[in-house]
Amino acid sequence: MVQEDILEVLQREIILDKIEKNQERSTIAILRGQSAKSAKALLGQELIIRYFPFHIGRVTNDMITLRKEPDLTIKDHSPYHLSRLHMILERREGKIFLVDPMSRLGSLVNGELLGEKIGGMSELPLRPGKNEIRMGGDNSPYIFTINVVIDDGSYKVRDEVRFGDHTIPVAFLYNRLCQQTSLIFSQFIDKNKNRSLRLAYNMVESILANPEVIDPLYYFSAVPETFKDMIVTHSLNVAIYALKFARAIPILGEDLRRFVLAALFHDIGMYDIPLEIINKRDLITDDEYEVIKGHSLDGKRRLSEIEDADAMLLTVALEHHERIDGRGYPKGRKDIAEYVELIAMVDFFEALTHYRPQRGPVTPHEGMRLLIHLRQAIFSPSMVKLFIKGFSLFPVYSVVRLNTGEIGQVVATNPDWPLRPTVRIFFGRNGKALLDGREIDLKEDKYLYIVKDISDRVFVDNYFKL
DSSP states (O other): OHHHHHHHHHHHHHHHHHHHHSOGGGEEEEEEEOSHHHHHHTTTSOEEEOSSSEEEEEOOSSOOOGGGSOSEEEOOOSSOOSOSSOEEEEEETTEEEEEOSSOSSOEEETTEEEOGGGTSBSEEEOOSEEEEEEETSTTOSEEEEEEEEEOOSTTOOOSEEEETTEEEEHHHHHHHHHHHHHHHHHHHHTTOHHHHHHHHHHHHHHHHTSGGGHHHHHHHHTSSOOOSSHHHHHHHHHHHHHHHHHHHSOOOGGGHHHHHHHHHTTTGGGGGSOHHHHTOOSOOOHHHHHHHHTHHHHHHHHHHTSTTOOHHHHHHHHHTTOOTTSOOSSSOOSOOOHHHHHHHHHHHHHHHTSOBTTBOOOOHHHHHHHHHHTBTTTBOHHHHHHHHHHHOSSOTTOEEEETTSOEEEEEEOOTTOTTOOEEEEEEOTTSOBOSSOOEEEGGGOTTOOEEEEOOOHHHHHHHSOO
């Protein structure tokens, strides 16, 4: 124990020396939840903060747009422990300060009281190493640690995106959108349908106002694992895929927002299906499949209860399992609107390439091959061609081998060049792992091309996991 204390002191001295000698941008804060509620606020993950100031607060009642919220919002219920803007992390001259000029109950930081309104300090510096924070006073359940370290590359956050006024990891943005979608659906199921639709519209508007996040979100949503609520994850992924598709194939014009909203709500009828069927790990029986098929009619029925319900939402919810051969459901229609078929293909492709309780995912390339194989059977050839143009024969997340012998992962597609996506290289031609992860846009180099898709679940999970 004594030896550990000495090592901790030495580590802090080393870190402190580095903080004094290095530029402030090298200092980062690693936020971890220490109680059930604080861990839930961080979705069970640690949050690496490299961009300052970083604002933490209670989520607003309206949650109107993600852009107007603090960087980290925590769902706090009455009696409230947190304020709307509870705490700000600032970085000055290589040190990180916690600032609290206005919260109602303040916080305890390493045993010291922070909070000008309750007689504490208006700001406190964090010491190098581990700091203990209880936001909201003595009885608050929101307990965190903030580890202050030098960014030596081991905590490098990749694929960060600018969203509103903040730069955040795309993984954190995606999880925030999952939370928002969960709130939207819970509002909808609780009979507050008009407010649910307004929240959904504002979420879509927030994404459209920051179009540079669409491709990173699409890349991240291709990860086969799911959020804890499979309906939420699938619905959000289909909306992201549909938005990516619609921007690559601009055929919808002013209907873009309606199209994305219809994609988001396409499976809302699944909330009428018993959870024991949705989460069943064994094969679905014929009788259970008949129950599942009812979600299309249930979805239309639920959406019809919205005041001035949009026709596109109703049609997509009802018909996204119809097929051009007449073997779909619920009515066996063959004449399907283009926008319905586009969302139906996105729904089909996303479901294939993600985990389900009864099966594992297929790789994106295999999913695309199956979709092509089914053209003229369940999807029309013209729509499949549009889908290939939007998502490429080698979709995002595919692992490929180039003619040079190099191995990489597809991170972006080129609509006009479906065989020439952008590839992030992870293994050189000699088979050695590369640490820099350089990217090659194959449309810019005619001498480079993909010779084979080598995606394999074990290979992807071990070497290319985001």
